[in-house]
Amino acid sequence: MADALLDRREAVARLLRGRGDLLVVTGLGSATYDCAAVEDHPRNFYLWGAMGGTVALALGLALARPDEPVAAITGDGDMLMGIGSLATVGAAKPANLSIVVLDNEVYGETGAQPTATARGVDLAGVARSCGLTALDDIHDMNGVGTLAERIARCEGPLYATIKIDRREHPKVLPARDGAYLRARFREAVLGTAP
């Protein structure tokens, strides 16, 4: 069924199951809540703002930690705002960086206005043109499992869209004090704060 849509919480839970040493950067809004709902892991860095910056932030992290897999997990709205960062990633070519877009084709936080992906813009096609290894859009849980395996292999930069439905879930709100999240993350990754 080519156009099936996944439940975002189930998809993210499958993606992060057995995550090992994966470092995760989450885009503001539902992607942050989805990742926190799986586990409030100290190797998660949640964005609550800085829209459009998720991929660029994950790129800096991936370049700093070349031996560890890094995943940017975000929504279509954030990815579209930072669409130029796909070119920056394509030029930098970090093998350990994967970008996962949870695409429901709407701005879910603000009243479900359609994004450009609802009108035919193909983010995977953009990523592929920028030189990333772009998977076909994912519509089933087997595809999510395969994606998780490929993220761990660090053969990127990798790009994947997971097509999700628009159902709203209870918000799972992690800490939003950025200084705390920064210190916690650095302590988990480097064994040192701040």
Place this chain on the structure above:
Amino acid sequence: MSATAAAAAAQAWPDALYDVLLRQHVRQVAYVPDAGHSRLIARCEADPNMVATVLTTEEEGVALLAGAWLGGDRGVLLMQSSGVGNCVNMFTLLENCRLPFVTLVTMRGEWGEFNPWQAAMGQASGDILTRMGVQVHRVEDPSDAAPTLEAAIRQSYDGMLASAVLLSQRLIGRKAFTEEG
């Protein structure tokens, strides 16, 4: 000054900036090019121990350096004054997460600027950075460039602050648009 001496002087301050980056263990350099940064960018790109990343827009650099620091790397963002305006919302990362940050900004829109489209951001850059919580250090004399950058890196990465070093257009040299300059 002979042409050779002038060329040597034009390379001296960017080379001194590069030496500061090495001395201060800056590993990641992100940039949107400017003619004034061209020698420093070339030095960083040629250094196998540095990671130089060309950006599509300057705001990516603010986020990229935040990620670099989360992974343990020190970084510097190179841009020209017009790029400061592109960064504004992304600067909120710095205060919210209390991140160290250093940017080296070449100034346009001053000192005999030919292109009036550069004037507005040239005039506003310092105020915008200050309003966003970034400490601003202005350099007019080439001999002050390296010590000012070194002080900014120290107070940012030792003191967890955001700093900008503005290199004046007089220091960099006016951009020539015509044969007559």
